[in-house]
Amino acid sequence: MxxxxxxxxxxxxxxxxxxxxxxxxxxxxxxxxxxxxxxxxxxxxxxxxxxxxxxxxxxxxxxxxVPDSERKLREELAQTKRRLEEANGRIAELEGDVEGLARVVNVLTVENDQLRERMPEAGVLRLLPSTRSEAQG
The missing domain is CATH 1.10.10 (Arc Repressor Mutant, subunit A)
Incomplete structure (x- = not known):
């Protein structure tokens, strides 16, 4: 031809x-x-x-x-943008949770340190874990 x-x-x-x-x-x-x-x-x-x-x-x-291939690509792009938006929202939510948990850990650490300092004043004896040789002896 x-x-x-x-x-x-x-x-x-x-x-x-x-x-x-x-x-x-x-x-x-x-x-x-x-x-x-x-x-x-x-x-x-x-x-x-x-x-x-x-x-x-x-x-x-x-x-x-609009050709089918272009229509499919546009749908895929729109779906990907929605997923990205959802993921970014979840990331922001988790970052907020992490900040809140970090504050809780800091407060608990300070409270724990304060309690350890006051233990002798309250008449509380600190028990140390025994070693195996002491427990058998």
């Missing part, structure tokens, strides 16, 4: 897809479907006839149609 015949076939496939009357593909407005409709390999469109690929995308956009 010569290049002009190939280009004519691609243009005819483009027209069929845009008209909604595919013969050889699923009718989706994608490069894969255009290649199937034109009965050429996808790389023929993406490497050899880049101008026709760009023309097809321009016509699809002009019709206000």
């Amino acid at each position: 010569n290049e002009e015949t190939e280009r004519a076939g691609i243009r005819a496939a483009m027209d069929r897809l845009l008209a909604g009357i595919p013969l050889h593909s699923d009718g989706a407005l994608t490069i894969v479907s255009l290649a199937e409709e034109a009965q050429v390999k996808r790389h023929v469109l993406t490497h050899r006839h880049v101008d026709l690929k760009d023309e097809f995308y321009a016509k699809v956009r002009a019709r206000g149609h």
